[in-house]
Amino acid sequence: MKMVSIDFIVQQTILGLMIGTLYAVISIGFSLSFGLARIINIAHAGFYALAAYLTYTFMVISNNFAFSVIFASLIISALSFLVERYLISKIYGKHIDLSLVIGFGILFVMSSVIKYIWTPEPKSFSPPPLLSGQIFVGRASIPVYYLFILIASFCIFIATWFFINKTMIGRTIKAGIDDLERVILLGININRLFTINYVFSSFLAAIGGALMGPLISLHPAIGHSTILLMFSIVVVGGMGSIFGTLVAGMIVGLSISYTAIYNPSIAEGMAYLLMVIVLLIKPEGLFKK
């Protein structure tokens, strides 16, 4: 076993927390869709991938990171509204397998579109100059962009928490997750609630994808590989629980980054192992009441 210096561990910890919280941001929407509308929203991964590619294009055109992220997220939100209106809304209340298959269908169409527009060759872009330096903690060098992602993810989480717990719509969504029938009995327009929930979820996925862009090399299958990570996080945290998703994201991120110290090629498998263990011990998730 090779010796691992303390600096390297610090570095991996920051990396794990960063990746974990960013994946948690992406997973919230997945978790909300399942909790409220009882659908498995595989298309979520497609929105994530598409957002990363759109950000890449806007960066090439404008070279303005903030503009690119926000504009890409808005376009994806508009797209998700159309998808919800004409496809997903047809399967509410039906068997959950339908949403799974349709989700894969949408994901496939999206990755085909990505291959068509951006070609299958990998693309990459760097973060803006302001965020691209490094800072040193002891001898461990930590990219500024990692810290930015960490802070940004926490801000997004706090904003989401406020949206769900302090606004009327958010509270209705929360109530719907607990008991949908009573919410319907109260006379609330459930279809509009589902639409808002879906667009909000996709917006979060898009922001996650846009922020993830500079960290990875973009290829048409990035969506496919995200599905299972999202699912692992949601299973570990418990479907429909926001706080659980954040903590589960960190756990999964750290386990991936620590495994990567010894063998990077099986690091992602660690997330699935974690999921399988949680399914065995506490099938409803660690943080579900």
Added chain:
Amino acid sequence: MMKTSSKNFGFLLTRNLDLLIILIIFLVLPRFIPVTFAVHILVYGVAALAVNVMYGYGGLLSFGHALLLGLGCYGTAFALNYLTDNIVLAVAVGALLTLSVGALAGIFALRRRDPYFSLVMLAFNVFFYQLWVGPLASWTGSDMGLFVKLPVTLDKSTFYHTVLIPILAILLVLTKIFLKSCIGSLLIATSENEEKVKSIGHNPYVIKYIGLLFSSFLAGLIGTQLTLYLAYVGIDYISPMTNPILVFSVLVGGAGNIIGPFIGSMIYNLLNYILLVLLGWHATIYLEGIIGLFLIILMIWFRGGLYRAIYRLIKGYHLPDVVR
């Protein structure tokens, strides 16, 4: 005496007409298309049948059966390359490997219903795929695939007619017997109402587990035959991207019957072939999108699949829906 036996035969024939139709189609298929193409239709058809046993009858949609198909392929390839010269033994190794991984996956995947089953199976598939292209790459040949040293070489067409068709017949009959058996009926009952199955004293978990084992056996065994036919295993067969193709085959043909997956497999392979001829290398870009579009349209507007549509045309009434 003679009369009753002929009556029984007629009864047996009408009851198993679907098996006969499939066999006849596969017997005449090589007259019209290349044998390798027919073999792929057959292999994907049986693998889709394995998915259908779980989905159409058990109500559990699997997105991980490519793993079982691929393990059948690779198990035989490993056995022939590194262990033995005996083909029967190699086939047994492939089938056993598939069964054991199916058994392992079942322990976790069947813990909870519906979306969990699909995605935990997918997770297993991705995990093994990563092992295959990562730590085990020197064994599996990674992206390049694995060439297999066959102790005996049979002519492709002879192999198709003397080995593949009989094996297909055996697998079809086994599937029919399984589905008509007590366990098969209980599997269907479990998909309809698990609580009632529990209340009459059966354990739904065990029933689903046996269903998954049978399904693994189907997919694994046909995988072993693919290796023997091609003398090569490609990474495609174990790739998670093969799963949507199997699910597509089941849904196009129609879930909950034996012919459906074969119709679906034929349509997929024809589509693939036509696109390859028309577009060449670019076909991969469009194929994914077309499969995706089909999945969306099928699930929203044509949930019954082709088999049901044909059935309605001939008989004039609907089959009861299996897909909810």
